[in-house]
Amino acid sequence: MNDPRDLLRAYLRQRRELGEEELVLDRLSPSEVAALLADAPPAPALTRAPAERVAAPSARVEAAPRAVPGEPETHRRAGAPVPGSTPHPPSPRAPAAYVSAEEISSLPVLSQVREIALGCPRCGLAKTRTHVVFGEGRETADVMVVGEAPGQEEDRSGRPFVGRAGKLLDLLLLSSGFAREDVYICNVLKCRPPQNRNPQPDEVDACSPYLLRQVELVQPRVILAFGAFAAQTLLGTDVSIGKLRGTRQQYRGVPLVPTYHPAACLRHPAWVRSVWEDLQRARDVLDAA
Numbered sequence: 001m002n003d004p005r006d007l008l009r010a011y012l013r014q015r016r017e018l019g020e021e022e023l024v025l026d027r028l029s030p031s032e033v034a035a036l037l038a039d040a041p042p043a044p045a046l047t048r049a050p051a052e053r054v055a056a057p058s059a060r061v062e063a064a065p066r067a068v069p070g071e072p073e074t075h076r077r078a079g080a081p082v083p084g085s086t087p088h089p090p091s092p093r094a095p096a097a098y099v100s101a102e103e104i105s106s107l108p109v110l111s112q113v114r115e116i117a118l119g120c121p122r123c124g125l126a127k128t129r130t131h132v133v134f135g136e137g138r139e140t141a142d143v144m145v146v147g148e149a150p151g152q153e154e155d156r157s158g159r160p161f162v163g164r165a166g167k168l169l170d171l172l173l174l175s176s177g178f179a180r181e182d183v184y185i186c187n188v189l190k191c192r193p194p195q196n197r198n199p200q201p202d203e204v205d206a207c208s209p210y211l212l213r214q215v216e217l218v219q220p221r222v223i224l225a226f227g228a229f230a231a232q233t234l235l236g237t238d239v240s241i242g243k244l245r246g247t248r249q250q251y252r253g254v255p256l257v258p259t260y261h262p263a264a265c266l267r268h269p270a271w272v273r274s275v276w277e278d279l280q281r282a283r284d285v286l287d288a289a
């Protein structure tokens with residue numbers, strides 16, 4: 001489901017099923033939304049809020065869907081590969097030979113980094129993973145999205161952010177004018193921690209050469225760090241995400257925007273607005289250059 005209209009339709013359907021009655025959109029008129037959602041089933045009423053910015057049209061999602069009780073927090077949407085991005089054959093591989101951080105840091109192209117990562121034996125997660133989730137998207141993207149680690153759906157499919165949180169991520173990006181196919185998406189850890197437990201320091205150390213090389217090769221103009229773990233790992237801090245968000249940060253000279261993880265927004269819908277504001281900061285970084 002890569003068509004933004006399908007995403008919005010699915011989101012609105014979900015909102016309606018959850019009993020939401022109002023969706024605030026401040027950068028699309030009701031008729032623009034109606035056009036966007038042509039053929040959509042009846043959706044929650046649309047309210048036009050006072051415009052905060054004059055910019056390319058996009059929808060502001062005021063509240064995220066509520067988490068479904070009993071459903072694990074990091075479960076993602078399965079969908080087709082992003083057009084124009086690196087193909088990711090979902091064939092599980094046995095761990096291959098150890099490749100040093102120095103060797104990884106000198107690999108000249110992302111496809112070679114991916115190839116090494118797909119057989120990575122550098123930490124214990126190699127034994128429990130189904131797929132390595134290397135990352136995907138535009139390899140020359142201005143915007144790099146960094147999440148925490150693959151969850152169940154990502155481990156199954158080999159693709160990042162494809163479950164419920166991923167669907168919300170797509171909408172959040174879209175609402176700020178960033179189409180998923182235009183950004184590069186990856187995680188700090190490339191393999192799923194069992195039961196979605198927190199990544200361990202040794203796993204982060206083992207995996208970080210891949211992320212570092214991804215940043216070096218993609219050369220994004222801005223990094224969006226979604227969640228405490230991505231922000232704290234990249235910034236080398238234990239300051240809470242609540243304190244980090246809204247501040248100006250850099251990772252190795254690249255502007256970094258810390259924000260809440262979409263899975264956290266599913267539990268705390270009011271945080272969606274903060275994420276949207278943070279995405280406007282990323283827009284400002286791009287527009288300023």
Ligand code: URA
Pocket residue numbers: 074075076147148149150151154159160161162165166187263
């Ligand atoms: N959460 C993450 O941090 N990354 C994913 O790829 C999916 C969920």
